[in-house]
Amino acid sequence: xxxxxxxxxxxxxxxxxxxxxxxxxxxxxxxxxxxxxxxxxxxxxxxxxxxxxxxxxxxxxxxxxxxxxxxxxxxxxxxxxxxxxxxxxxxxxxxxxxxxxxxxxxxxxxxxxxxxxxxxxxxxxxxxxxxxxxxxxxxxxxxxxxxxxxxxxxxxxxxxxxxxxxxxxxxxxxxxxxxxxxxxxxxxxxxxxxxxxxxxxxxxxxxxxxxxxxxxxxxxxxxxxxxxxxxxxxxxxxxxxxxxxxx
Amino acid sequence: xxxxxxxxxxxxxxxxxxxxxxxxxxxxxxxxxxxxxxxxxxxxxxxxxxxxxxxxxxxxxxxxxxxxxxxxxxxxxxxxxxxxxxxxxxxxxxxxxxxxxxxxxxxxxxxxxxxxxxxxxxxxxxxxxxxxxxxxxxxxxxxxxxxxxxxxxxxxxxxxxxxxxxxxxxxxxxxxxxxxxxxxxxxxxxxxxxxxxxxxxxxxxxxxxxxxxxxxxxxxxxxxxxxxxxxxxxxxxxxxxxxxxxxxxxxxxxxxxxxxxxxxxxxxxxxxxxxxxxxxxxxxxxxxxxxxxxxxxxxxxxxxxxxxxxxxxxxxxxxxxxxxxxxxxxxxxxxxxxxxxxxxxxxxxxxxxxxxxxxxxxxxxxxxxxxxxxxxxxxxxxxxxxxxxxxxxxxxxxxxxxxxxxxxxxxxxxxxxxxxxxxxxxxxxxxxxxxxxxxxxxxxxxxxxxxxxxxxxxxxxxxxxxxxxxxxxxxxxxxxxxxxxxxxxxxxxxxxxxxxxxxxxxxxxxxxxxxxxxxxxxxxxxxxxxxxxxxxxxxxxxxxxxxxxxxxxxxxxxxxxxxxxxxx
Numbered sequence: 001x002x003x004x005x006x007x008x009x010x011x012x013x014x015x016x017x018x019x020x021x022x023x024x025x026x027x028x029x030x031x032x033x034x035x036x037x038x039x040x041x042x043x044x045x046x047x048x049x050x051x052x053x054x055x056x057x058x059x060x061x062x063x064x065x066x067x068x069x070x071x072x073x074x075x076x077x078x079x080x081x082x083x084x085x086x087x088x089x090x091x092x093x094x095x096x097x098x099x100x101x102x103x104x105x106x107x108x109x110x111x112x113x114x115x116x117x118x119x120x121x122x123x124x125x126x127x128x129x130x131x132x133x134x135x136x137x138x139x140x141x142x143x144x145x146x147x148x149x150x151x152x153x154x155x156x157x158x159x160x161x162x163x164x165x166x167x168x169x170x171x172x173x174x175x176x177x178x179x180x181x182x183x184x185x186x187x188x189x190x191x192x193x194x195x196x197x198x199x200x201x202x203x204x205x206x207x208x209x210x211x212x213x214x215x216x217x218x219x220x221x222x223x224x225x226x227x228x229x230x231x232x233x234x235x236x237x238x239x240x241x242x243x244x245x246x247x
Numbered sequence: 248x249x250x251x252x253x254x255x256x257x258x259x260x261x262x263x264x265x266x267x268x269x270x271x272x273x274x275x276x277x278x279x280x281x282x283x284x285x286x287x288x289x290x291x292x293x294x295x296x297x298x299x300x301x302x303x304x305x306x307x308x309x310x311x312x313x314x315x316x317x318x319x320x321x322x323x324x325x326x327x328x329x330x331x332x333x334x335x336x337x338x339x340x341x342x343x344x345x346x347x348x349x350x351x352x353x354x355x356x357x358x359x360x361x362x363x364x365x366x367x368x369x370x371x372x373x374x375x376x377x378x379x380x381x382x383x384x385x386x387x388x389x390x391x392x393x394x395x396x397x398x399x400x401x402x403x404x405x406x407x408x409x410x411x412x413x414x415x416x417x418x419x420x421x422x423x424x425x426x427x428x429x430x431x432x433x434x435x436x437x438x439x440x441x442x443x444x445x446x447x448x449x450x451x452x453x454x455x456x457x458x459x460x461x462x463x464x465x466x467x468x469x470x471x472x473x474x475x476x477x478x479x480x481x482x483x484x485x486x487x488x489x490x491x492x493x494x495x496x497x498x499x500x501x502x503x504x505x506x507x508x509x510x511x512x513x514x515x516x517x518x519x520x521x522x523x524x525x526x527x528x529x530x531x532x533x534x535x536x537x538x539x540x541x542x543x544x545x546x547x548x549x550x551x552x553x554x555x556x557x558x559x560x561x562x563x564x565x566x567x568x569x570x571x572x573x574x575x576x577x578x579x580x581x582x583x584x585x586x587x588x589x590x591x592x593x594x595x596x597x598x599x600x601x602x603x604x605x606x607x608x609x610x611x612x613x614x615x616x617x618x619x620x621x622x623x624x625x626x627x628x629x630x631x632x633x634x635x636x637x638x639x640x641x642x643x644x645x646x647x648x649x650x651x652x653x654x655x656x657x658x659x660x661x662x663x664x665x666x667x668x669x670x671x672x673x674x675x676x677x678x679x680x681x682x683x684x685x686x687x688x689x690x691x692x693x694x695x696x697x698x699x700x701x702x703x704x705x706x707x708x709x710x711x712x713x714x715x716x717x718x719x720x721x722x723x724x725x726x727x728x729x730x731x732x733x734x735x736x737x738x739x740x741x742x743x744x745x746x747x748x749x750x751x752x753x754x755x756x757x758x759x760x761x762x763x764x765x766x767x768x769x770x771x772x773x774x775x776x777x778x779x780x781x782x783x784x785x786x787x788x789x790x791x792x793x794x795x796x797x798x799x800x801x802x803x804x805x806x807x808x809x810x811x812x813x814x815x
Contacts, residue, residue: 048656052813074658084649086570088577092546100566101657106554110547127546129577145653 001026001153001184002047007056009042009208016042018208019056024184024201026152029175031199032188035238039208040188041081044157047186048078060153074102077146081158081188083138087131091122091141094130095148102149109148116144120170135162143171147178154178154185160194172198196230206238254363256346257729281742288745289382296321296386304390319488321383325376326412326484331588332375332736333416336368338580339730341417341528342424342535346729351532361524365517369413371736376409378741384491391495400494404506407513408487414516421523424531483509563659567667571643580731584638592631592683618766621697622759624687626751628701629708632680633747640672640716641743642734644724644805651726661809665802669717677709707794708754712747714798719743721805724812750797757786757793 002024009017017039024030034040045051047058049069058065063072085094092113099109117123120140130138139162146154156175160168175198179185189195195202196216203213212222216230223233299317341347341364350360388397486505493502544552557565575581644665647654654664684705688698723739734740764782768774774782 048652050652050655050813070658070660073656076656078652078656080652082649084652086574086650086653088574089570090546093550093573096546096550097566097570098653098657100562100569101654101659103562103658106550 001028001061002030002186003057003059004043004047005057005059007043007046007058008054009039009046009051010054016208017046017053017205020205020208020210021056022203022210022213024153024186026184027179027182028200029179029185029187029198031195031202032186032205033190033192033195033202033234034188034205035190038205040190040205041157043205044078044155044186044188047155048076049073074149075152077149077151077154079139079142079146079154079156079159081161083135083142085130085138085141085145088129090127090129091133091137091144092117092126094141095144098145099148104149112148112150113144116147119174120144136164136167139163140167143174152183154183156185156187158189158191159187160189160191168194192231192234202230204234204237212237254367257367281738284745285378285741288748289378292379293382293386296383297390300386300390315488315492318384318387318492319485321380322408322484322488323482325380326408326482329372329376329409330412330416332372333368333412334420335580335584336372336730336733336736337413337416337420338424339733340364340368341420341524342532343580344730347532357525357528358521361521365410365413365417365520368416369409371733372413373409375736375741387491387495393495397491397494400490400502400506404487404490404509407509408483410513411483411509411516414513414520417520418516418523421520421527421531424535425527483512486512563657563663564667564670567654567664568671571668571671574646575639578731581639584735588635588638614766614769617691617693618762618769620691621688621693621701622755622762624684624691624701625704625708625758626755628680628684628687628705629712629747629751629754631683632676632705632709632712633744633751635676635679636672636712636716636747637740637744638735640676640713641720641740642731643668643672643717644720644809645726645728645734646731648726648728655813661806662802665717665721665805665809668720669714669798669802672717673709673713676713677706680705680709704758704790707790708751711750711754711794711797714794715746715750715801716743718798718801718803718805719746722801722808724809746801750793753793754790757789761786 004023005021006019007017007021008015008019020039020043022030032040032043042051046053047060047065049065049072052066060072061075063075065072086097089097095113095116096109099106099112104112117126120143122137122140122144125133125137130141133141139159143159146156154175159171159175163171172194175185175187179200187195187199201213201215202219203210204219205211212219214222219230219233223236384401387393388401486509489505490502490509493500493505553565553569557568560568659667681702685698685702688701693701719739719742723737723742725734725737725739728734761782764774764779768779
């Protein structure tokens with residue numbers, strides 16, 4: 001469902017993402033791990049059609065993101081790390097706006113909006129301007145917006161930032177449910193418990209390179225340890241790479 | 248140092264952006280072109296003003312005009328512009344800026360905050376007026392062979408000229424925010440607008456041109472001079488104009504009382520602004536944060552109605568149009584800008600109305616004067632539309648701000664986004680402009696078919712101006728703005744205004760030629776119907792093509808610029 005083949009992104013002489021490749025299957029949750037500045041957000045932005053790769057191919061449900069961007073975007077939902085929304089719209093107006101952008105008919109839009117607002121506990125705020133929402137509420141509105149057109153692929157950048165424990169639990173449960181229904185989810189995070197809890201497979205990106213990937217078991221094998229949790233392994237892998245680069 | 252603390256981040260950001268552009272060198276060619284273009288326009292203003300002074304001095308037998316009159320007119324126009332942009336900047340700098348939470352939470356003394364913000368709004372509001380005004384003042388200096396003392400006086404006199412509107416705008420904006428709850432702003436603005444209309448009507452009654460008699464051109468010029476209003480002693484532009492013209496005149500000695508008046512009023516206003524700031528700013532700032540607005544219709548009902556009345560618009564376009572209008576209607580700064588612009592437009596129309604008193608001129612002169620007024624109406628109306636577009640259409644892409652990702656990730660091309668923005672603004676701006684153009688034509692007693700042609704041509708001209716505003720707005724898009732007001736006062740908006748001025752000049756070639764031919768026809772010159780209608784057809788075709796080409800060009804460069812951003 002998501003294919004990334006040899007993708008590189010350069011900003012001038014700086015290489016933010018270096019020839020990475022991976023694939024996310026239908027109904028799979030793929031965790032994309034890395035420290036701050038590792039290249040996670042850049043990769044996700046390229047997939048969402050916000051940034052153009054310097055080289056390589058990105059495909060979503062068979063549509064090339066650069067050659068057929070409208071088709072790729074119509075089957076994709078994107079939740080950014082910082083939910084910048086239109087503050088002068090109400091929550092429900094914003095969802096109508098997104099529904100119209102994705103050509104969702106009004107009747108269907110009404111039904112989806114009612115479902116999503118109820119699921120994400122925003123019903124009593126639906127007619128308030130977004131500028132009066134808390135960060136967590138904005139994050140939930142952004143999530144509803146990404147789901148309104150029933151996408152086949154969901155790209156999520158740091159989903160738990162700013163969410164309270166109830167919100168975080170709500171989202172993790174929802175991701176599992178969506179994946180079960182056949183949605184492919186690419187989840188970027190530096191929260192290792194989240195990745196450990198919900199992801200079927202993982203990739204660790206470090207300074208633009210994928211340094212480990214596979215199931216948790218595969219990564220343990222690559223790290224040469226079967227006792228450690230993901231957090232210890234992650235720290236071990238990234239620290240050893242940083243040390244090697246330094247020496 | 249008092250000033251730099253609040254301004255430092257902004258100065259560093261400007262320097263960093265400049266260095267980055269130099270480092271990349273990709274925009275160097277464009278920057279050089281734009282600077283050269285700006286210098287060319289400044290030179291045109293200089294040359295135009297010089298020619299105007301020359302003409303005035305060559306026709307002193309018609310009506311004597313001292314230098315203070317045209318100088319006062321220019322400074323009055325700039326003062327109106329300054330006051331307008333200072334109000335918007337003050338609202339942003341003191342109440343709505345993104346940096347305010349950080350600054351107010353820091354241990355910065357209120358005095359330093361006040362001076363920093365005063366400097367910020369004075370600088371951000373004045374630089375554009377300075378660019379347009381400096382060549383005009385330079386022309387006066389050259390014509391009257393100014394001494395070194397003039398340049399010194401100019402510097403000393405311009406400081407209060409720029410600071411008075413800044414201080415006044417802080418007073419007005421603070422008082423407004425103290426007394427008006429944020430969620431009642433729209434209602435209060437409507438009441439103020441109604442009062443402004445009433446006041447203009449009352450002034451208009453006193454200046455009814457029907458009561459004036461015009462026996463010759465001299466009377467007419469005198470009437471125009473009075474209505475151009477630089478002779479109002481309580482207006483700060485008059486003081487500045489008097490100081491400068493007295494220094495320019497070899498016998499002038501009365502400059503110092505006016506300079507003293509400038510400085511005393513500036514000091515009084517800054518002191519009043521400071522006192523008001525110290526006593527009311529915190530309360531007013533807290534009130535401005537109360538942004539809960541009540542909707543008259545639920546979101547569900549309004550969407551149902553909107554979809555029902557726009558079945559012919561594709562849903563993505565419909566979404567962008569609805570979003571633009573809702574965001575616009577709920578943004579207090581936009582409402583204030585709209586109010587001020589409407590006030591200026593009505594004043595323009597009223598001044599223009601006076602010019603229709605040409606009935607008493609000799610028949611031959613009357614026809615030519617009427618032709619000149621029709622052409623002026625087209626040009627002035629187009630400038631009013633440019634002002635509207637500078638404030639509302641040019642910033643529309645940048646106003647997406649950090650939320651631009653929503654449109655970028657939607658299944659829409661950049662071209663579609665720009666087209667939606669274009670159509671969203673073209674219809675309302677053209678509707679407003681057809682009212683302005685038709686009112687201008689009615690005000691000068693034009694015949695009904697001329698009024699109709701004026702209204703129709705406004706749609707064609709708007710097509711071009713709105714297109715240029717949308718395209719250049721995308722080319723100079725700044726999604727990292729602190730406050731919306733800075734978009735209309737940016738370098739990009741200056742370039743837009745210069746391009747729009749050039750475009751209006753080009754539009755005047757076919758329309759002016761047609762008006763000239765019509766005037767010739769009315770003065771007795773024989774044309775066959777075939778010749779006349781061919782001329783009309785050619786002018787209309789040229790005008791349409793010119794505006795179509797301008798929009799296409801601007802939207803294409805805007806689209807390319809936004810696409811290039813994806814590669815950065």
